Amino acid sequence: MKRVIALIWVISACLGATAALAQSSAPLTASAESKPAFKPNGPVTIVVPYSPGGGTDQVGRLIAKALAAMWGQTVIVDNRTGGNGSVGAIQVARAAPDGHTMVLAVSGIAINAHLMNLPYDTATAFAPVTAVAYPASTLIASPDLPANDLKELQALVKKEGPDKRTFASPDPGSRLTAERVFDVAGIKLLNVPYKGAASFVLDVSAGRVDLGISSVTSALSLLQSGKLKALGIMGTQRVGIMPNLKTFKEQGFDGLEDNSWYGLFAPAGTPPAVVKAIQTDIVTALNTPEIKAKLAEMGALAGGDTPEAFNARFQRDLKESGETIKRIGMKAE
Numbered sequence: 087m088k089r090v091i092a093l094i095w096v097i098s099a100c101l102g103a104t105a106a107l108a109q110s111s112a113p114l115t116a117s118a119e120s121k122p123a124f125k126p127n128g129p130v131t132i133v134v135p136y137s138p139g140g141g142t143d144q145v146g147r148l149i150a151k152a153l154a155a156m157w158g159q160t161v162i163v164d165n166r167t168g169g170n171g172s173v174g175a176i177q178v179a180r181a182a183p184d185g186h187t188m189v190l191a192v193s194g195i196a197i198n199a200h201l202m203n204l205p206y207d208t209a210t211a212f213a214p215v216t217a218v219a220y221p222a223s224t225l226i227a228s229p230d231l232p233a234n235d236l237k238e239l240q241a242l243v244k245k246e247g248p249d250k251r252t253f254a255s256p257d258p259g260s261r262l263t264a265e266r267v268f269d270v271a272g273i274k275l276l277n278v279p280y281k282g283a284a285s286f287v288l289d290v291s292a293g294r295v296d297l298g299i300s301s302v303t304s305a306l307s308l309l310q311s312g313k314l315k316a317l318g319i320m321g322t323q324r325v326g327i328m329p330n331l332k333t334f335k336e337q338g339f340d341g342l343e344d345n346s347w348y349g350l351f352a353p354a355g356t357p358p359a360v361v362k363a364i365q366t367d368i369v370t371a372l373n374t375p376e377i378k379a380k381l382a383e384m385g386a387l388a389g390g391d392t393p394e395a396f397n398a399r400f401q402r403d404l405k406e407s408g409e410t411i412k413r414i415g416m417k418a419e
Contacts, residue, residue: 122156122157122363122367122370123362123363123364123366123367124157124185124360124363124364124366124367125157126157126159126185126186127186128159128186129159129160129161129162129186130153130157130159130160130161130162130185130186130187130188131161131162131164131186131187131188132146132149132150132161132162132163132164132188132189132190132350133164133165133166133174133175133177133178133187133188133189133190134146134163134164134165134166134174134189134190135165135166135167135168135171135172135173135174135175135189135190135191136165136167136171136174136192137165137167138165141221141301141303141304141348141384141386142190142191142192142348143163143165144384145190145218145219145348145381145384145386146163146190146348147163148377148380148381149190149218149350149368149371149372149377150162150163152371152374152376152377153367153368153371156367156370156371157367169198169202170194170197170198170201170202170257170258171191171192171194171195171198172195172198172202172204174189174191175189175191175195175198175211175212175351176204176205176206177189178212178351178352178353179205179206179211179212179353179354180353181353182353183213183352183353183354183355183356183357184356184360185352185356185357185360185361185363185364187352187353188215188350188351188352188364189212189350189351190218190348190349190350191348191349191350191351192259192346192347192348192349193259193346193347193349193403194257194258194259195208195349195351196208196400196403196404196407197258197259197262197407197411199404199407199408200407200408200411200412201258201411201416201417201418202418208404209401209404210354211353211354212351212352212353212354213351213352213353213354213355213356213358213361213393214349214350214351214393214396214397214400215349215350215351215352215361215364215365215368215393215396216349216350216364216365216368216369216389216390216391216392216393216396217347217348217349217350217389217390217391217396217399218347218348218349218350218368218372218388218389218390219347219348219372219381219384219386219387219388219389220321220345220346220347220348220386220387220388220389221301221302221303221345221346221347221348221384221385221386222301222302222319222320222321222325222345222385222386222387223260223263223299223300223301223302223319223320223321223345223346224299224300224301224302224305224316224317224318224319224320224328224331225239225264225267225297225298225299225316225317225318225319226287226290226297226298226299226300226305226309226314226315226316226317227239227290227296227297227314227315227316227317228290228291228292228293228295228296228297228314228315229291229293229312229313229314229315230293231251231296231297231315233317234315234317235317235318235332235337236267236271236317236318236334236337236339237337237338238317239271239273239297239317240271240272240273243271243273243274243275244272244273248273248274248275249274249275249276250276251275251276251296251297252275252276252277252278252295252296252297253268253275253276253277253278253295253296253297253298253299254278254279254280254286254289254290254295254297254298255277255278255279255280255286255298255299256279256280256281256283256285256286256298257283258411258416258418259346260283260298260299260300261277261279261299261416262407262410262411262416263299263320263346264277264297264298264299265277265410265414266341266342266410267299267334267339267342270334270339270340270341270342271339275296275297278295283300283304286298287300287304287305287308287314290314291308291313291314297317301384301385302316302319302325302327302328302331302384302385303384303385303386306327306328306385309328316328316331318331318332318333318334318337318339319331319332319333319334320333320334320342320343320344320345320346321333321335321343321344321345321387322335322343323387325382325385325386325387326382326385327382327383327385328385345387347389347399348386348389349389349396349400350364350368352364358393361393362392362393365390365391365392365393368390369390372388372389372390
């Protein structure tokens with residue numbers, strides 16, 4: 087298997103809902119002037135199944151603001167936390183298939199299908215619209231770790247032996263990503279589960295655990311201050327906020343070219359013409375200088391894939407995450 091799902095964002099432990107208007111008094115000019123392909127007849131809700139302030143929420147509010155300006159309608163970001171994102175996904179799976187309710191999910195929606203007893207079939211419950219953005223995942227390490235890139239880590243672990251070094255995982259997605267990196271490098275480390283991203287990043291910085299997978303954004307301040315170091319990045323290109331950080335491919339490791347995604351899904355049964363119209367408008371929004379700059383600041387690449395291309399990626403991720411979960415014997419925590 088050459089690819090696996092990466093999920094790097096915070097998982098909420100509680101249920102709740104927070105709704106906030108995404109429309110702004112200073113809308114994005116380029117989007118507002120563009121003729122929309124989709125014409126909603128009332129407010130549109132984008133469910134973000136994670137807590138306010140996280141990466142998914144930031145991307146959701148960014149795209150909602152642009153769509154509100156373009157559509158001339160209120161676009162609401164509704165945070166529905168819980169169940170590793172499944173609470174919000176369930177809400178949208180049961181919503182009217184008319185384009186007025188969607189979920190901005192992360193790659194973990196594919197992982198949930200194999201670890202949770204869900205009231206829907208993940209493969210068929212949604213109409214994938216597009217990947218809005220691709221966040222870059224990086225392998226972070228304690229500053230005291232005697233390795234500065236994946237090649238040096240590979241040599242270190244092979245010298246010391248398996249399971250001598252530890253890696254933190256705050257959620258199933260980040261664990262699967264880390265396991266894939268270590269598989270490609272031919273090394274084995276001991277997994278240490280964590281309940282939240284913030285605590286594990288601080289523990290890696292303090293040297294209580296050696297390594298972990300994180301988004302560039304989540305670890306940026308500690309990386310810039312020298313309290314963390316990065317051993318490499320997923321994907322095929324570097325990110326502007328850390329231009330000297332090499333991809334794993336540049337280091338000679340193939341099979342780590344796929345980043346995770348923030349993907350927009352409508353309920354199954356949404357007319358294909360509606361799905362395509364929303365995707366078209368999102369591409370228009372992603373091409374505005376404002377959104378390009380914001381995504382760059384987050385260490386993310388703009389998406390905009392066609393519904394067909396995004397569905398193909400989604401179905402592949404479903405299959406490959408299931409294979410990896412079975413192989414490593416992962417269970418729901």
